[in-house]
Amino acid sequence: MQTEALPLVNKFQLTEDVDSVFPKGVPWVRFYGNYKGLAINIVCPGKDPALGVDGVGTVSISLVTYASVQALKPDLIINAGTAGGFGAKGASIGDVFLSSEVAFHDRRIPIPVFDIYGVGSRKAFATPNLLKELNLKVGKLSTGDSLDMSPVDEAAIVANDATVKDMEGAAVAYVADLLKVPVIFLKAVTDIVDGDKPTPEEFLANLAAVTAALDQTATQVVDYISGKCLLEL
Amino acid sequence: MQTEALPLVNKFQLTEDVDSVFPKGVPWVRFYGNYKGLAINIVCPGKDPALGVDGVGTVSISLVTYASVQALKPDLIINAGTAGGFGAKGASIGDVFLSSEVAFHDRRIPIPVFDIYGVGSRKAFATPNLLKELNLKVGKLSTGDSLDMSPVDEAAIVANDATVKDMEGAAVAYVADLLKVPVIFLKAVTDIVDGDKPTPEEFLANLAAVTAALDQTATQVVDYISGKCLLEL
Numbered sequence: 204m205q206t207e208a209l210p211l212v213n214k215f216q217l218t219e220d221v222d223s224v225f226p227k228g229v230p231w232v233r234f235y236g237n238y239k240g241l242a243i244n245i246v247c248p249g250k251d252p253a254l255g256v257d258g259v260g261t262v263s264i265s266l267v268t269y270a271s272v273q274a275l276k277p278d279l280i281i282n283a284g285t286a287g288g289f290g291a292k293g294a295s296i297g298d299v300f301l302s303s304e305v306a307f308h309d310r311r312i313p314i315p316v317f318d319i320y321g322v323g324s325r326k327a328f329a330t331p332n333l334l335k336e337l338n339l340k341v342g343k344l345s346t347g348d349s350l351d352m353s354p355v356d357e358a359a360i361v362a363n364d365a366t367v368k369d370m371e372g373a374a375v376a377y378v379a380d381l382l383k384v385p386v387i388f389l390k391a392v393t394d395i396v397d398g399d400k401p402t403p404e405e406f407l408a409n410l411a412a413v414t415a416a417l418d419q420t421a422t423q424v425v426d427y428i429s430g431k432c433l434l435e436l
Numbered sequence: 437m438q439t440e441a442l443p444l445v446n447k448f449q450l451t452e453d454v455d456s457v458f459p460k461g462v463p464w465v466r467f468y469g470n471y472k473g474l475a476i477n478i479v480c481p482g483k484d485p486a487l488g489v490d491g492v493g494t495v496s497i498s499l500v501t502y503a504s505v506q507a508l509k510p511d512l513i514i515n516a517g518t519a520g521g522f523g524a525k526g527a528s529i530g531d532v533f534l535s536s537e538v539a540f541h542d543r544r545i546p547i548p549v550f551d552i553y554g555v556g557s558r559k560a561f562a563t564p565n566l567l568k569e570l571n572l573k574v575g576k577l578s579t580g581d582s583l584d585m586s587p588v589d590e591a592a593i594v595a596n597d598a599t600v601k602d603m604e605g606a607a608v609a610y611v612a613d614l615l616k617v618p619v620i621f622l623k624a625v626t627d628i629v630d631g632d633k634p635t636p637e638e639f640l641a642n643l644a645a646v647t648a649a650l651d652q653t654a655t656q657v658v659d660y661i662s663g664k665c666l667l668e669l
Contacts, residue, residue, distance in 0.1 A: 226506060226615065227616075228614065228616060229614055251553055253612075253613075254549055254552060254553050255549070256549045256550050256553050258553075259545065259550070259553070260543055260545075260554070261494065261495050262494050262498045262607050262610055262611075263610075264494065265495045265498050265499055266498055266502050266611070267498065268503065268612075269499050269503070270502070273459060307581070309542055309580075309581055309582065310493055310581040310582060311551060311581075311582035311583065311584050311586075312492065312493075312581065312582065312583045313583060313584060313636050314636045314639075314640070316487055316488070316489045317489050317492070317583075319487060320484055320487050320489050320491075320492070321493070321581070321582070336478075347542075348540070348542055348544075348552070348554070348581070348586040349542065349543060349544035349545065349548060350544065350545045350546060351544050351548065353544075353586060353587075353588040354586075354587075355586040355588075374495050377495055378495075378499070380486075381461065381462055381485075381499075382459065382461060382462075383461060383479075403546050403547045406547075407547070
């Protein structure tokens, strides 16, 4: 969501790309610039043309990730966003997790091998030095197209051993894997899924404050990356 | 799935595109040629590079639809494939439906307006003459990333008033809408979702025979389209 991106756009003093690198008509938004020697692009799905809400979920993020990789040829993708966290797995509001592994929890295809395809488990690019330096929390991420969690989703999330739950990560991992671009995931906890508050209210109430925490961590990550090659991360 | 496409590739005497119009590394497959004055492209997600199974579901079909529209600039998309049918809504094994409307049933986002975005209901391009000429069954299509149907999926499918259920249609509609390309949906019933047989077994048992029915109808549709402009359909 663009709400999650704008503070970083300001922090890195990025410029909006008005002559879009994307096809005419798509709502995808790109900000770009140089920050500490790094060519940075922040790309968001933008607002749904008909409904005016931010594009969320796996379909729009897949498309914008694919089109961005094609147009911008990045060395590294950072999928930064908000997520629900599981208190029982140690997540608290405002925590920012570096996800070690991502998988889907709402793609059940009970046919041999298709079942594994559906879960689509993928590892993030390993960044042991970054992790140690910034002292980030680590947890597995589970992705689905619903903000809520049905009982079958919950069973799949448990099977995925997930600490955080979002609506995009595993789709970004799929596209990154397809196009052979390393990807890492920064997921900031806006709501406790196994807590006592309804997810939509808790998500909206914490969005602004948690976005600030996410942006702070994302800045630290980018600062750490500056001047290093991928294998040093 | 490619199983669904190959008989049509033979029927239309299409050639496989070996110097792919798609980026290196993606498994997407394209067959092309001319048939009765129409430039035809059949595009499939192909086999998952790591697992070897056909790419199914909304993420891979979104990407291949997007990339195909960018590369091929089609006048019309026909999303043809297999689907589950609801006996209570009049579907039988082997029926081929022309879907009037498509929506998602597994994208629950209970925040105002986001809820509508999640359902993502879209109308197919209207083809009243084609419908009358070929005497096709008409029904609404509901899309989700699971082959099975959970209780919450079922409630959403009922809310979508769906007669057929697939794993791609609404994602194709989303991309087609984004890029302003008319789209129609041909969905052939391989299994009765509200019947007494397990979906995976029924799906696999009927796949070959139902594909033949789908291909026959798809040929009739293409034959009807030949020599006409979009508004005559």
